[in-house]
Amino acid sequence: MINYEVDRRVLDPLVPSGTQLDLWGGRSFVSVVGFQFADTRVLGCAIPFHCNFEEVNLRFYVKRIVDGEVRRGVVFIKEIVPRRAIAWVANALYNENYVALPMSHEASGDGGRTVSYRWRHRGQWCRLAVTLDGEPLLPGEISEEAFITDHYWGYTSQRDGATLEYQVEHPRWNVWKGTTPELACNVGALYGSSFVRFLDGAPSSCFVAEGSPVVVRRGRLVK
DSSP states (O other), X not given: OEEEEEOHHHHGXXXXXXXXXXXXXXXXXXXXEEEEEOXXXXXXXXXXXXXXXXXXXXXXXEEEEETTEEEEEEEEEEEEESOHHHHHHHHHHHOOOEEEOOEEEEEESGGGOEEEEEEEETTEEXXXXXXXXXXXXXXXXXXXXXXXHOOOEEEEEOTTSOEEEEEEEOOOOOEEEEEEEEEESOHHHHHOGGGHHHHTSOOSEEEEEOOOOOEEOOOEEEO
C-alpha cells in the first residue's frame, strides 16, 4: 500500500451519495494497493481458473453515519485485474471501474522482502513495489496505517445516482513498515490528469499488510 495525500477537491466529485470524505488529521488520502486474491469463491463456489489472481487498485476513503454508527469505507477509482471475466462481472453487477490487463507479481531481494506488482498498460510495463522493513506489528489505533487498513465497508456509485453499500469482514492486520516505495506508470493515462501531481510526487507512507481471510457481504442500495 502506497499512500498519497491529495487535495480533497479532487475527490469531492467522486464521493458516492450518502457518504462523506473520511479524513485523517484533516487530510484526505488515496492509496495505490496491490494484493493477491487466493482461493476466491463467489457465493461459496470456486470458479475454475479464477480463484487466484492479482489486483492493483486506486482507492480513497469515505464514511457513512447510520443511527449514530460510523461506517468507514473505501471507494475504488480504478481496479486492475488480469482476467476479463472478473472485470466484466464486477462492472456489470456493481458498476465498479475494473479493467483487465496482463499482470504479474513477485517477492524478490534479500529474503524476498521487496514485494512488487506489474501490469501492462498501453504497451508499457508498470510497477508498484515496496520493500519490507523490520517485522510485522499491529498498528496503533490512531496511526496512519490503522486509518488506511481499518475500513470495513465499500461504497460504489450506481448509474441511477444511488450508492451500493457492502460490508467487508476481516481481522485487523499486522503491517510491515515500508521503504523505497515505487509507482512507475503513466498516471494521467491510467487514472486521469487530476491525480498526476499527487501520484508523481512523494508518498505520505507505504507499508505491507499481512492480509487474512476476507468475507465480502452482499451489497444493498442506499440513498
